Amino acid sequence: xxxxxFNMSMLYATLRAATPLIITAIGGLxxxxxxxxxxxxxxxxxMGAFTAVxxxxxxxxxxxxxxxxxxxxxxxxxIHGVVSIKYKANQVVSGTAINILAGGLTIFLLQIxxxxxxxxxxxxxxxxxxxxxPIVYFGILLVFVTHYxxxxxxWGLRVRAIGEHPSAAxxxxxxxxxxxxxxxxxxxxxxxxxxxxxxxxxxxxxVKGMTSGRGYxxxxxxxxxxxTPIGALGASLLFxxxxxxxxxxxxxxxxxxxxxxxxxxxxMIALAGFVGKSTPPAALGxxxxxxxx
Amino acid sequence: MQPIxxxxxxxxxxxxxxxxxxxxxxxxxxxIHALVGENGAGKSTLMNVLFGxxxxxxxxxxxxxxxLIINEPTQAIKLGIGMVHQHFKLVQxxxxxxxxxxxxxxxxxxxxxxxxxLKDVDELSKKYGLIIDPKAKIENxxxxxxxxxxxxxxxxxxxxxIILDEPTxxxxxxxxxxxFAILKGLTDQGKSIIFITHKLNEVMEIADRAxxxxxxxxxxxxxxxxxSPTQLAEMxxxxxxxxxxxxxxxxxxxxxxxxxxxxxxxDRNLQVVDNVSLSIRAGEILGIAGVEGNGQSELIxxxxxxxxxxxxxxxxxxxxxxxxxxxxxxxxxxxxxxEDRHKRGLILDFSISExxxxxxxxxxxxxxxxxxxxxxxxxxxDNLIEKYDIRTPNxxxxxxxxxxxxxxxxxxxxxxxxDPVLIIASQPTRGVDIGAxxxxxxxxxxxxxxxxAVLLVSAELQEILSLSDRIAVIYEGExxxxxxxxxxxxxxxxxxxxxxxx
Numbered sequence: 035x036x037x038x039x040f041n042m043s044m045l046y047a048t049l050r051a052a053t054p055l056i057i058t059a060i061g062g063l064x065x066x067x068x069x070x071x072x073x074x075x076x077x078x079x080x081m082g083a084f085t086a087v088x089x090x091x092x093x094x095x096x097x098x099x100x101x102x103x104x105x106x107x108x109x110x111x112x113i114h115g116v117v118s119i120k121y122k123a124n125q126v127v128s129g130t131a132i133n134i135l136a137g138g139l140t141i142f143l144l145q146i147x148x149x150x151x152x153x154x155x156x157x158x159x160x161x162x163x164x165x166x167x168p169i170v171y172f173g174i175l176l177v178f179v180t181h182y183x184x185x186x187x188x189w190g191l192r193v194r195a196i197g198e199h200p201s202a203a204x205x206x207x208x209x210x211x212x213x214x215x216x217x218x219x220x221x222x223x224x225x226x227x228x229x230x231x232x233x234x235x236x237x238x239x240x241v242k243g244m245t246s247g248r249g250y251x252x253x254x255x256x257x258x259x260x261x262t263p264i265g266a267l268g269a270s271l272l273f274x275x276x277x278x279x280x281x282x283x284x285x286x287x288x289x290x291x292x293x294x295x296x297x298x299x300x301x302m303i304a305l306a307g308f309v310g311k312s313t314p315p316a317a318l319g320x321x322x323x324x325x326x327x
Numbered sequence: 328m329q330p331i332x333x334x335x336x337x338x339x340x341x342x343x344x345x346x347x348x349x350x351x352x353x354x355x356x357x358x359i360h361a362l363v364g365e366n367g368a369g370k371s372t373l374m375n376v377l378f379g380x381x382x383x384x385x386x387x388x389x390x391x392x393x394x395l396i397i398n399e400p401t402q403a404i405k406l407g408i409g410m411v412h413q414h415f416k417l418v419q420x421x422x423x424x425x426x427x428x429x430x431x432x433x434x435x436x437x438x439x440x441x442x443x444x445l446k447d448v449d450e451l452s453k454k455y456g457l458i459i460d461p462k463a464k465i466e467n468x469x470x471x472x473x474x475x476x477x478x479x480x481x482x483x484x485x486x487x488x489i490i491l492d493e494p495t496x497x498x499x500x501x502x503x504x505x506x507f508a509i510l511k512g513l514t515d516q517g518k519s520i521i522f523i524t525h526k527l528n529e530v531m532e533i534a535d536r537a538x539x540x541x542x543x544x545x546x547x548x549x550x551x552x553x554x555s556p557t558q559l560a561e562m563x564x565x566x567x568x569x570x571x572x573x574x575x576x577x578x579x580x581x582x583x584x585x586x587x588x589x590x591x592x593x594d595r596n597l598q599v600v601d602n603v604s605l606s607i608r609a610g611e612i613l614g615i616a617g618v619e620g621n622g623q624s625e626l627i628x629x630x631x632x633x634x635x636x637x638x639x640x641x642x643x644x645x646x647x648x649x650x651x652x653x654x655x656x657x658x659x660x661x662x663x664x665x666e667d668r669h670k671r672g673l674i675l676d677f678s679i680s681e682x683x684x685x686x687x688x689x690x691x692x693x694x695x696x697x698x699x700x701x702x703x704x705x706x707x708x709d710n711l712i713e714k715y716d717i718r719t720p721n722x723x724x725x726x727x728x729x730x731x732x733x734x735x736x737x738x739x740x741x742x743x744x745x746d747p748v749l750i751i752a753s754q755p756t757r758g759v760d761i762g763a764x765x766x767x768x769x770x771x772x773x774x775x776x777x778x779x780a781v782l783l784v785s786a787e788l789q790e791i792l793s794l795s796d797r798i799a800v801i802y803e804g805e806x807x808x809x810x811x812x813x814x815x816x817x818x819x820x821x822x823x824x825x826x827x828x829x
Binding site for chain 1: 400401412416417418419420421425426428430431432434437438439480484
């Protein structure tokens with residue numbers, strides 16, 4: 035039994051399943067550290083997954099597909115940014131709207147472009163580098179780069195400051211609005227990339243609704259990880275492991291739904307403060323209004 | 328001597344109001360210049376013009392002999408103008424050093440040069456005698472230290488002029504003394520300070536000159552050596568103001584409140600109220616003097632039913648009220664003016680009419696069955712607005728949009744109108760302007776003369792001395808002594824407040 039739970043193939047499966055979560059959670063973290071709630075990660079991921087397949091289909095080059103996914107995620111994020119930063123709309127509402135938009139738009143475009151309802155034609159996928167597709171390695175690297183940037187560079191210090199107390203940052207000459215746009219767009223680009231990892235890394239097709247809640251799980255991983263990159267990595271791996279476990283336990287009499295529930299129970303325990311406090315940035319979700327400084 | 332800064336004929340209009348109307352102001356190098364005026368007089372607007380947050384429609388600013396326009400706070404900072412805002416602009420989870428360097432970080436490649444940052448901050452703090460802990464997080468240090476961090480922030484950016492907006496509002500008397508010593512030290516090293524306040528005793532104590540503003544205009548600039556608080560108050564308000572409270576001899580009735588051996592804990596479960604016994608009679612004001620944080624807040628919360636005592640008993644008109652809920656105590660005719668009007672006294676986004684019935688909304692005539700009786704509520708609000716001189720366009724204005732003085736008047740009106748036998752007033756005039764202070768003091772004295780018992784807690788020693796009939800001094804949760812107000816002096820109270828017993 036134990037050998038079935040902890041072995042190399044489980045490790046590989048865990049990393050594969052965790053990769054989109056890691057990248058999206060880091061994206062979410064960058065946006066939220068700057069003060070913008072990014073519940074739209076799910077939609078951005080879905081748009082990324084779709085765009086990646088379309089670009090790869092027309093160019094025959096999966097790398098261009100990945101680039102397309104990043105750009106698509108960035109554009110979706112720009113919409114979220116304009117609505118919630120410039121027009122100061124409620125960020126949760128704006129994000130939810132983007133998720134619904136992405137769900138509908140991808141199905142619509144699937145029909146227009148490929149003339150199919152559920153699954154796109156097969157396209158050229160990313161090559162395997164050893165046991166993994168390239169984005170897996172990028173995801174791990176991203177965690178440590180982000181950790182360094184957030185905690186050791188002046189840019190990171192400023193991001194942390196604007197998410198906690200934007201007017202304090204403003205009065206020492208930091209452009210809060212510009213920085214928030216940058217953070218939201220980076221966040222969207224990473225979610226788009228995570229989408230490409232699903233459609234061109236793990237598979238070679240787009241399936242409607244294929245992100246199936248991973249954007250929200252990534253958000254949970256970010257919260258579970260207390261808005262820190264290393265924490266988000268740990269939480270994503272835990273969630274990835276439970277996905278791997280669920281596949282490994284198939285046909286063994288343990289209902290997979292039970293296994294699937296484990297990460298969420300952990301998240302609730304984390305949120306309730308049983309494993310130390312998880313405090314969001316103080317100005318999270320508050321649009322910055324210069325007139326009120 | 329040539330002033331370091333002159334602001335001439337500054338006019339700034341907002342839709343519907345002229346916030347600054349031909350204002351003149353000048354600052355000498357090395358002086359502490361108080362900018363005095365009631366809330367809404369235009370002090371903050373003037374300073375925001377200087378700091379580049381607003382651009383004036385008319386007027387000239389000359390700085391170090393050069394005429395210029397300041398468009399952005401960043402430009403003001405570069406010129407050497409720093410501002411310490413009333414609500415600190417500090418990022419709580421970051422360290423002292425990180426807050427000071429934020430926006431002007433010393434770097435090594437793309438990395439922040441932490442060693443240099445720590446060294447720079449340490450040097451600055453030593454040079455100006457601003458004691459801080461550079462590695463502590465803001466959320467873990469005292470308000471006084473947070474203020475020193477704010478001052479260091481301006482110095483780190485090379486400020487020659489430091490604007491301090493109501494800097495003493497959040498400080499304990501001891502911290503005020505420390506701040507004043509720091510300010511003197513800064514001017515000795517050639518810095519110039521603009522000190523915004525409406526506390527006249529502070530102006531007299533710390534400032535070299537004072538410029539008084541009223542309704543957007545400068546009334547005049549005076550040297551503090553040649554003026555008096557009375558004159559300043561008159562300039563501020565535009566009429567004679569009674570700084571001294573006039574009151575008759577107390578006509579004592581029977582005992583209303585009796586507190587026997589009450590002890591209690593704070594939110595961290597540490598004992599902060601220690602065996603307190605008090606008694607207040609009808610027609611009497613008992614003041615509680617003490618440095619803030621010596622258990623006053625918790626004692627008041629115990630008396631009003633917001634906190635459970637760990638031992639002891641409380642009697643109201645010989646009836647035991649220990650352990651009753653806040654509503655039950657209010658229903659026994661106890662009026663409560665809480666220390667923090669934003670947190671406990673008002674719901675800022677509710678209208679005046681709604682705020683005026685908080686806590687009594689379930690009673691007749693404001694409620695009929697499950698429904699609110701809106702016409703009665705409106706009538707009640709209009710009534711209070713008139714009787715208590717609440718300055719507002721109408722009763723539907725949200726409490727948030729009123730000045731501190733008018734917000735406080737809503738609470739006082741509400742609590743006095745429940746026909747209290749006991750009034751518990753905690754910091755009743757904190758952060759309100761002179762006109763409102765005068766009015767609130769009058770209301771408290773009137774209530775006493777009508778035979779109500781009053782328990783007054785205040786961090787302003789002057790307020791305690793002028794209103795109270797007897798004064799209890801609290802130190803580390805214990806009542807050190809209770810003395811007759813006629814025999815009390817600031818010196819005597821000061822010693823007791825420091826825990827020195829005779």
